[in-house]
Amino acid sequence: MQDYPWPIVQLTTTESNHLATFDMKPETVYGQTWYSPQVRWARRGDVQTAGRRLPALDGLRGIGIAAVIAYHLNPSWLPGGYLGVDIFFVVSGFLITGLLLDLFGGPTGSALRGFWARRARRLLPGLVVLLFVVAIAAALFAHDAVPELRADIPAALAFVANWRLLLHHDNYFQAIGRPPLLQHLWSLGVEEQFYLAWPFAVLLIVRKVHRRPLQVLCWASFSGAVGSALLMAALYAPSNPSGVYYDTFTHCSGLLIGAGLAGATRGRRVDTGHMARRRRAQLGSAALAGLALMLVFLGSNDGFTYRGGIFLASALTGLVLLVSLQPGSVQRLLRLRPLQYLGRRSYSLYLWHWPVICLTRPDIDVRLSGWPLLVLRLGLIGAGAEMSYNLVEQPFRTGRAQAVLRALRRPGRTAALGSAGACGATAAILLAVVNPPALSAAMVAGSTPAARTELVPTTTTAPGTGAGGTTSSPATTAPSAGASGPVQATTVTSGASPPATPATAPATGEGTAPTTAVAGATATTPASAAPTATTRSAAAGHKPTAGRDRPLPAGRVLSHQVLAIGDSVLLAASTALETRVHGDITVDAVVGRQVWEGISRLEEYREAGDLRGLKALVLDLGTNGPLSPEDVATLRQLAAGVPLVVFVNVRVPQPWQSETNRSLAAVAHQRGVVVVNWYRASRAPGILWADGVHPDPKGQAVYANLVASALASAGVAGA
Numbered sequence: 001m002q003d004y005p006w007p008i009v010q011l012t013t014t015e016s017n018h019l020a021t022f023d024m025k026p027e028t029v030y031g032q033t034w035y036s037p038q039v040r041w042a043r044r045g046d047v048q049t050a051g052r053r054l055p056a057l058d059g060l061r062g063i064g065i066a067a068v069i070a071y072h073l074n075p076s077w078l079p080g081g082y083l084g085v086d087i088f089f090v091v092s093g094f095l096i097t098g099l100l101l102d103l104f105g106g107p108t109g110s111a112l113r114g115f116w117a118r119r120a121r122r123l124l125p126g127l128v129v130l131l132f133v134v135a136i137a138a139a140l141f142a143h144d145a146v147p148e149l150r151a152d153i154p155a156a157l158a159f160v161a162n163w164r165l166l167l168h169h170d171n172y173f174q175a176i177g178r179p180p181l182l183q184h185l186w187s188l189g190v191e192e193q194f195y196l197a198w199p200f201a202v203l204l205i206v207r208k209v210h211r212r213p214l215q216v217l218c219w220a221s222f223s224g225a226v227g228s229a230l231l232m233a234a235l236y237a238p239s240n241p242s243g244v245y246y247d248t249f250t251h252c253s254g255l256l257i258g259a260g261l262a263g264a265t266r267g268r269r270v271d272t273g274h275m276a277r278r279r280r281a282q283l284g285s286a287a288l289a290g291l292a293l294m295l296v297f298l299g300s301n302d303g304f305t306y307r308g309g310i311f312l313a314s315a316l317t318g319l320v321l322l323v324s325l326q327p328g329s330v331q332r333l334l335r336l337r338p339l340q341y342l343g344r345r346s347y348s349l350y351l352w353h354w355p356v357i358c359l360t361r362p363d364i365d366v367r368l369s370g371w372p373l374l375v376l377r378l379g380l381i382g383a384g385a386e387m388s389y390n391l392v393e394q395p396f397r398t399g400r401a402q403a404v405l406r407a408l409r410r411p412g413r414t415a416a417l418g419s420a421g422a423c424g425a426t427a428a429i430l431l432a433v434v435n436p437p438a439l440s441a442a443m444v445a446g447s448t449p450a451a452r453t454e455l456v457p458t459t460t461t462a463p464g465t466g467a468g469g470t471t472s473s474p475a476t477t478a479p480s481a482g483a484s485g486p487v488q489a490t491t492v493t494s495g496a497s498p499p500a501t502p503a504t505a506p507a508t509g510e511g512t513a514p515t516t517a518v519a520g521a522t523a524t525t526p527a528s529a530a531p532t533a534t535t536r537s538a539a540a541g542h543k544p545t546a547g548r549d550r551p552l553p554a555g556r557v558l559s560h561q562v563l564a565i566g567d568s569v570l571l572a573a574s575t576a577l578e579t580r581v582h583g584d585i586t587v588d589a590v591v592g593r594q595v596w597e598g599i600s601r602l603e604e605y606r607e608a609g610d611l612r613g614l615k616a617l618v619l620d621l622g623t624n625g626p627l628s629p630e631d632v633a634t635l636r637q638l639a640a641g642v643p644l645v646v647f648v649n650v651r652v653p654q655p656w657q658s659e660t661n662r663s664l665a666a667v668a669h670q671r672g673v674v675v676v677n678w679y680r681a682s683r684a685p686g687i688l689w690a691d692g693v694h695p696d697p698k699g700q701a702v703y704a705n706l707v708a709s710a711l712a713s714a715g716v717a718g719a
Contacts, residue, residue, distance in 0.1 A: 056324035057091050058343030059334025060317070064088050065346040067295050069353045072184075073377065076655055080298035083291075083313045085187050086254040088346070090317040092191055093258025097221075100202045101266060112199055119195055123188070123347075125396040126388050130351045131156060132427050133384075134181050139430035142359055144690040145181050146434050152182040153431075159192035161185040166246040173241060173300045177691025178361065184354035190248050194255050214263045221260030225253040229311035236306040244306055254314035261318050265325065277328060284323030284330035291316040348385035348393060356380045361653060363683075364692040448574055450588040457607040560586045562711060563610070565601055566620030566648070567593040569678075572694045573703040580704035581711065585618075595621050595631050602638045611642055616711050620648040620678075622664075623693065626656035629663045636667070646710045647675045648703075651682045652693050674710040681706055 064087030071081025103111035131153050138145045155164035165172070165186055172183065202217065209216045232250035237243055244250040294313050298305055324331045333339075342349065360377055362369035368376060395401035562585040564570060564577070571589035578585055588601060598621040605611055617639050621627055632647075639645045649661045661679055668675040682688055687699035695703050 054325070055340060056331045056334040057095070057321065058346075059336065059339035060087060060091055060321060060324065060343070061346040062339035062342035063334075064091075065342050065349050069349065069381070072354060072357055073374065075300075078295055079300070080295040080313075082300060083295055083298065083310070086310055086314050087291075087317050088187065088350075089191070089252075089254030090258040090261075090314050090321060093194070093221075093255035094262045094318075094321060095258075096195060096198070097202065097217075097259040097262035098266070100199055101206065101262065104203050104206045112203070115199060116195070119192070121396050122393075123192070125401075126348060126351055126393045127156065127185075127188070129388060129392050130355070131182075132423055134355050135427035135431055137355070137359060138181060139427070139434045141365070142178065142181070142690065143434055145178055145358075146431055148180045149182065150431055152180055152185075156182050156185045156188070159189045162187075162189035162193075162246040162248060166243065169240075171240060171242045172245055177689075177693050179358055181355050181358050184350065186246050187350075190246075190251060191255070193248050194252060198255075198259065214266055217263035218260045221256045221263065225256035225260065225311070225314070228253040228256065229308065232310065233307040236303070238303060241300065241306055251310070253311050254317070257314050257318045258321070261322055265322065277326075280323050280326060281328045281330065284320055284328065287316045287319035287323070288330060288333075291320065345385050345389045348389040349381065352384035352388065353381045356384065361692060364653070364688070364690065446592075447590040448571060448587045450586050451590045451601075455604040455608040455610065457604075560584050561613075561615040562586070562618060563605065563614055563616075564588065564618035564620070564707075565598055565605075566618070567591065567598070567623045569623050569650070569694055569703075570618075570620040570648070573700040576700035576704040577707055580701075580708045589620075592624055593621065594625050595627050599631065599634055599638070602635060606638055611639070614642050615715065616644040616646060617642045618646045618648065618707060618711075620650075622650045622656070622660035623652050627660040627663050629666060632663050632667055636670075636673070643672060644711070644713065645673050646707060647673065648707065649675060649677060649679045651679045651688070674713065676706045676710050678703060678706065 064084035067078055067081040067084035067087070069081075070078040071084070075081070100111075100115065103115060135149060135153065138149055151164060151168075152161065155161045161182060165180070165183060170180060170183065172186070201220070205213050205217050205220065228250055232244045232247075232253075235244050235247075235250060291313060294309070294316070298309055298313075302309065320330060320334075324334050356377055360366050360368075360373065360380070362373050366373065366376070395404075560583075562581065564574075564585055564587045566587075566589045568589070568591040570577075570587065571591060574587040574589055578587065588605075590597075593601075598619065602617075602619075611617070619635055621631075621635075627650075636645065647664045647667070649664045650657060657679075664675050667673050681702055682695070682699060684702075687695060687702060689696050689699075
């Protein structure tokens, strides 16, 4: 349950039939060491776990932290690695409930205060140091992360980070640009909220239930776990799975499964016969294999993940834990030295890995990618975790740090506390005065005026079929629901730099066919720290009502020769693009627009008759999710009758970047199609903001010139 580096003495009291465990805690002052006993109580029959660490559980933690780090480095390496957090939950629920049963099983008047004080000594020192370092690093090197940190740091200290992220609508599985530097602390919030409420439930059962209290505890725990899983399945929304992922009530099944196992195994005699050991080995091996398969294959996009998958992974972890408590092949595997090392430092590694990954984005924060970047990241994670474990967490956990502070004379103690306060004040001041670039009016609004216009379908009659001809309904303007999506600070200005001269060159790397691009750059594939949770509707199999052979409906004709439909990248460059083509363009762009939403919007324009008379259509989709070949075919079908379709490929450090650009490269040679190679052009330095996605003022001019060059082939005035 805990790591006790000092001697342990066990005494039996015959009156109460309890075991009193004395932890002889060392304290050294002025070179002299003495031991002060601290009493913990446990029922007779539980001596096998009282006061000693269970190495197999460290191995289970080691598997969990390795899975989480691999997943955050690149989701494609281990698609189900996020389940490592649920492994932690099961182990934590088991250990914490066992500790509570120890505390409440005997005459311990201050059990709750001691329990929470121990949790604070275990978690807070390392967390406080992490927050200080992250605040300084963000203020110096990542200004775009500062606004989030101002709210995230208090939430982390109060252990409510999960609710902060949930209410702020931060998507754990979809992050465009730099994710919040403290996003990973959501799991600490869930655990600490459990630690706050669960002791009262255990105390109530132990003290008030006189007949089989452990059995009642087991049934209450397992019933709560099933209820939490059912609630997750009921509330799961494919468009935003983070809603049930962050929620304490829908994501506490692992903690409760561990708690139930703690009650189920307490005081139980184990069959040590040959057949029993063999059956346990087979069960444990099967559970471990099943858990491994889920880590390898169960991606975050799979609906089964939230409709029983997380619960199943927690149950398999519980079986592995149960078997590992007894000698056997599973226990031997989990006692391997590498897993033990990772497991003992799992908390430290978890604290430090995510900020390191978020502050070392390839070709954005550091000019590295591939293996050199992986070595750098692992080195920084390992160094940060090792220093935190040995210099901060262990000294406070064992009491050495407190003893040193008590041994200091008053001036020295005052100086130490003053230095800590000065460090905190420095971080707070830096976070208060450092600000990212201001958002433009368009980015603040989240969309262009055209995107907020309601399009009304027009009823048409084929030519020559009778009177009446065409009935046209004018469009009505109404603000649409505020589009939201992950977007980092972006400033839109026009004419911020001289227009770059576009060159025609074949794209490499993510590859599109010969298109307009900025020459002289090398292709890179940014690694990703978070997977996609893009909602794929029926866009891939979308059946447009207007086919290639169907004439364009008559109706309201747009006042411009060009229509552009896109997401936040187009929105960021909209002012520069309008200036470059002398205003002869209608820009319909929304932050966070998905591919299927772009397809639906184009169909609305077609049904309203607004594609009549257009010389060109610009489509910039794929920043927020993959653009499949089927999606491209649907867009081409809807654009039938428009002389020129200009697609803009993407640069976004997400797994779907390659799929989107390959889909566009496949149509680059088709008649009436031009693919603008924004992926290649945006490789040049000083083109993108810190999020690595949206163009800065110089990038906006480059973007506008690339699109204008493509439009010039259609004879658009001013292009």
